[in-house]
Amino acid sequence: MKQVQVQVPATSANCGPGFDCLGLALELYNVFTFVPDELATEYSYTFTGLGADLLEQEDPNNNLIGHAMDQVFAKAQEPIQYGHITSDTNIPPSRGLGSSSTAIVGGLLLANSLITNPLSKEELLIIANRMEGHPDNVCPAIYGNLCCAYGTKDKILNTVIPIPEELYFAVVVPEVLVSTEYARSVLPQHVPFKEAVHNVGFASLFVSSLITGQLDNLSVALDDNLHVPYRKTLIPHCDDVFSAAKGAGAYGATISGSGSTLIAYATKDKVEVVAKAMGDTFTNNNVENKIYVLKADSEGAKVV
Numbered sequence: 001m002k003q004v005q006v007q008v009p010a011t012s013a014n015c016g017p018g019f020d021c022l023g024l025a026l027e028l029y030n031v032f033t034f035v036p037d038e039l040a041t042e043y044s045y046t047f048t049g050l051g052a053d054l055l056e057q058e059d060p061n062n063n064l065i066g067h068a069m070d071q072v073f074a075k076a077q078e079p080i081q082y083g084h085i086t087s088d089t090n091i092p093p094s095r096g097l098g099s100s101s102t103a104i105v106g107g108l109l110l111a112n113s114l115i116t117n118p119l120s121k122e123e124l125l126i127i128a129n130r131m132e133g134h135p136d137n138v139c140p141a142i143y144g145n146l147c148c149a150y151g152t153k154d155k156i157l158n159t160v161i162p163i164p165e166e167l168y169f170a171v172v173v174p175e176v177l178v179s180t181e182y183a184r185s186v187l188p189q190h191v192p193f194k195e196a197v198h199n200v201g202f203a204s205l206f207v208s209s210l211i212t213g214q215l216d217n218l219s220v221a222l223d224d225n226l227h228v229p230y231r232k233t234l235i236p237h238c239d240d241v242f243s244a245a246k247g248a249g250a251y252g253a254t255i256s257g258s259g260s261t262l263i264a265y266a267t268k269d270k271v272e273v274v275a276k277a278m279g280d281t282f283t284n285n286n287v288e289n290k291i292y293v294l295k296a297d298s299e300g301a302k303v304v
Contacts, residue, residue: 003035006109007304009144009297010091011098012169012263013136016222016254017202023098023147025140025297026169030099031304032065032106033086036114040082043069049089051099064100064131068107071127076115085110092173092290096257101137104128105301113303125156137257144300148207163296164213168268170250170275172241175288176260178234183258186230195225215251218265222252235260241281248277 007029015022030049043066047055060066065085073080087106093099105128112118119127121142128138130153139147139158149158206221208214232238232255241262245253249270256263266274271293279291 003033004110004113005031005033005304006106006113006301007031008102008106008109008141008301010294011101011137011140012096012171012256012261013098014224014227014255014257015146015206016228016252017199017206017224017226018136018148019199019224019226020134020136021148021150022203022206023136023140023149024163024169025144025147025300026097026171026294027297028091028097028292028294030091030102030106031088032103032110033088034069034083034110034114036081036083040084043082044084046084046086047089048086050091051089051093054093055087055089064103065107065110068104068127068131069111071131072108072111072115072119072124075119075123075127076117078115081111081114092261094177094179095173096178096255096259096261097171097173098137098141098257101128101132101141104131105138105141109301109303122156125158126154129153129156140297140300142300144298145296146207146210161207161210162298163210164215166267167210167215167296168266168271169294169296170245170253170264170266170271170278171256171261171292171294172263172275172278172282173261173290173292174235174282176235178231178259180258183227183231183234186234187227188230191225198223199225215265215267218251219246220252222254222265224254228255231255231259235262236287237281237285238262240285241278244277244281245274248274250274253278
């Protein structure tokens with residue numbers, strides 16, 4: 001049997017006020033290739049690209065790609081097909097751009113292309129959500145665009161909202177590692193009622209403004225009271241980078257996922273300047289970084 005290859009987009013979760021329920025797919029991809037081997041009794045791996053040296057040191061028995069493939073074979077009630085997996089990483093790992101979600105979704109798509117009766121996207125999403133623990137990264141990785149998702153381990157309610165063509169994203173990835181577990185540990189157990197009400201307004205305004213194309217509203221709609229005020233303390237000079245983004249013409253900026261990546265929303269004619277201003281702010285404070293200018297991905301994960 002010949003090899004199967006899939007690509008999965010990066011995702012920016014939370015989108016400001018949409019903690020654990022909003023996620024955006026971006027045109028930056030990890031690519032996973034699987035070559036079946038009838039004689040193999042386990043998965044083997046090759047890692048290339050960003051973070052390959054770290055991935056090579058991890059226990060292959062804990063790899064999310066293989067675990068996801070196993071889940072699909074189990075759901076389909078078909079024997080596991082072992083073989084060799086190549087992971088080519090273009091998305092900075094452990095930086096808030098959904099790298100772990102790409103591994104889960106990549107494994108799901110690889111196995112799904114091998115079974116007799118492929119699972120639907122809805123079925124794949126339920127598996128992905130169980131593995132990830134929340135849908136804001138895995139949803140846009142599967143469907144593309146902006147996803148608004150809520151559910152349990154057995155059912156996910158999800159809507160997909162196209163991103164306006166004129167909206168681009170300035171992404172800056174500092175050399176600062178913020179683990180998801182630690183980023184969750186700094187969140188409060190309770191928030192004041194008034195702040196929670198404000199977040200409902202921010203999230204509603206964010207989604208509706210993208211639908212109606214009223215992008216100027218993003219200067220307010222990207223605000224957040226639930227996670228950004230607490231997580232930005234983990235990212236050096238975060239407020240300065242936010243200010244630089246808005247000063248260069250962005251609608252607004254926020255933390256991508258749990259960080260340390262920061263993302264600004266801007267028009268095509270301003271996004272390059274915005275990205276440079278964000279990167280320069282880190283550089284001027286002796287923080288190494290990498291900048292990207294990206295569009296939203298509209299397709300989601302796919303076999304290539």
